[in-house]
Every structure is written in C-alpha cells, then in structure tokens.
Amino acid sequence: MNVVIAGGHGQIALRLARLLSARGDAATGLIRNPDHAADLREAGAEPAVCDLERATLDEVTGLLRGADAVVFAAGAGPGSGAARKDTVDRAASVLLADAAERAGVRPFAQVSAMGAGQPPRAGTDEVWAAYIRAKGEAEDDLRARDGLDWVILRPGRLTDDPGTGRVTLAEPPIGRGEITRDDVAAVLAALLDARVSGRTLDLLNGDTPVPEAVASL
Numbered sequence: 055m056n057v058v059i060a061g062g063h064g065q066i067a068l069r070l071a072r073l074l075s076a077r078g079d080a081a082t083g084l085i086r087n088p089d090h091a092a093d094l095r096e097a098g099a100e101p102a103v104c105d106l107e108r109a110t111l112d113e114v115t116g117l118l119r120g121a122d123a124v125v126f127a128a129g130a131g132p133g134s135g136a137a138r139k140d141t142v143d144r145a146a147s148v149l150l151a152d153a154a155e156r157a158g159v160r161p162f163a164q165v166s167a168m169g170a171g172q173p174p175r176a177g178t179d180e181v182w183a184a185y186i187r188a189k190g191e192a193e194d195d196l197r198a199r200d201g202l203d204w205v206i207l208r209p210g211r212l213t214d215d216p217g218t219g220r221v222t223l224a225e226p227p228i229g230r231g232e233i234t235r236d237d238v239a240a241v242l243a244a245l246l247d248a249r250v251s252g253r254t255l256d257l258l259n260g261d262t263p264v265p266e267a268v269a270s271l
C-alpha cells in the first residue's frame with residue numbers, strides 16, 4: 055500500500071509513517087517546511103513539500119497520483135487563531151479531498167476531533183468554536199462525496215503515552231476521554247487495511263484490541 059499523509063510531520067502522521075514503513079508499506083508525507091524532510095525519512099516516509107494553504111489543486115493532485123490511500127492528519131495546531139482553523143482544518147481537507155477525487159484515489163481517512171459537527175456551547179472560546187466548526191465542515195464535505203471511500207476518525211484528547219493496543223471505536227457518542235497518538239495511528243492503519251468507509255467513528259482508549267475493534271465495525 056502506498057499512503058499519502060497530509061500534515062506529514064505531525065505527531066500522529068509520523069507514528070503512522072513508522073507503522074506503515076515497518077511492515078513494508080510506503081508512506082509519503084506532505085510537509086510545508088523542507089527542514090522536516092529528514093524527520094520523515096527517519097520515520098521511513100518519503101517527504102514531499104506541499105503547503106496545503108498555498109498549493110493549487112493541480113499540484114496536490116499530482117502528488118496523489120498513483121497512491122492507494124490518502125490520510126488527512128494536518129491541523130493548524132495549538133496556538134493558531136480562528137482564521138487558520140478555517141484555512142487548514144477545513145479548507146486544506148477540502149483541497150486534499152478534491153485532489154484525491156481527481157487523482158482517482160478513493161480511500162480517504164480523516165483525522166477529525168471528538169465533538170466536531172456539534173454547535174459549540176454558548177460562551178465557548180472563539181478559537182475552539184472555530185476549530186470545532188472547521189472540523190465539522192470538513193467532515194460534511196467528505197460525507198457529501200461519492201467519489202471517495204471516506205472514513206472519519208474522531209479521537210478524544212490526544213496523549214503521548216505509549217500505545218495500549220486497546221480502544222473503544224464506535225459511532226458517536228461513546229463518552230469522553232483520552233487516546234494515545236500511537237493508538238490513533240494503529241487504528242488509522244487498520245481502517246485502511248479493512249477498507250472501512252462511509253463511517254464516522256469516535257475513538258478512545260478502551261478494552262478492545264485494535265484488530266477486533268475494526269473487525270467489529
């Protein structure tokens with residue numbers, strides 16, 4: 055399998071690249087900062103410089119041609135304002151999905167966030183509201199597409215603890231909690247392997263081994 059990961063230097067993306075390369079699959083990571091290329095190679099991924107807030111549809115399409123699957127793992131990140139929640143968490147996802155359709159790459163896994171698509175509670179911090187709105191709109195964009203085999207993964211609060219290999223993975227709601235980035239990467243790989251599509255899934259650490267959790271979908 056040849057997987058293109060957008061936001062290739064992200065913490066989940068690098069973990070996914072390591073998993074894929076360790077088992078003999080190929081990963082290409084789209085990065086905006088060329089200085090990150092060495093970290094990708096160290097993780098076993100091929101870097102491709104592509105700033106998804108500046109790239110054209112033709113450029114992104116060219117990078118996806120020949121891939122077997124696409125993963126959107128980018129995000130404006132902590133410290134960014136409301137404007138970049140829209141340009142990265144929403145618009146970059148839409149651009150990547152447009153490019154995947156044009157390149158004829160159907161499997162598309164999106165890293166979203168728990169709570170996406172729900173109206174922010176009154177009094178919510180403006181940046182958080184913009185983030186949840188952007189994630190929700192990116193999800194809506196994917197769900198409206200017939201040209202992709204999309205799957206949307208909504209992790210709970212991410213931690214850097216070592217992976218447990220055990221999760222709770224199901225259609226929302228499943229409650230609130232934490233999930234390790236290691237386990238998010240493992241679930242993404244398993245969802246791609248199993249060709250799960252048309253599902254919006256919440257993810258927390260739990261009791262079910264990842265292969266069983268994905269098989270039970």
Ligand SMILES: NC(=O)c1ccc[n+]([C@@H]2O[C@H](COP(=O)([O-])OP(=O)(O)OC[C@H]3O[C@@H](n4cnc5c(N)ncnc54)[C@H](OP(=O)(O)O)[C@@H]3O)[C@@H](O)[C@H]2O)c1
Nearest residue numbers: 061063064065066105106107128129131167209210211212
């Ligand atoms: N933190 C949480 O608790 C939590 C919970 C649920 C879901 N999530 C979501 O999970 C996803 C992945 O999390 P993570 O911890 O792996 O995130 P991360 O480490 O912040 O990685 C996000 C990556 O996106 C890249 N990026 C930003 N703007 C870009 C652009 N214009 N073009 C290309 N790449 C760009 C960043 O690149 P640079 O390194 O160049 O900035 C970064 O490498 C994010 O979407 C996040 O919102 C987070």
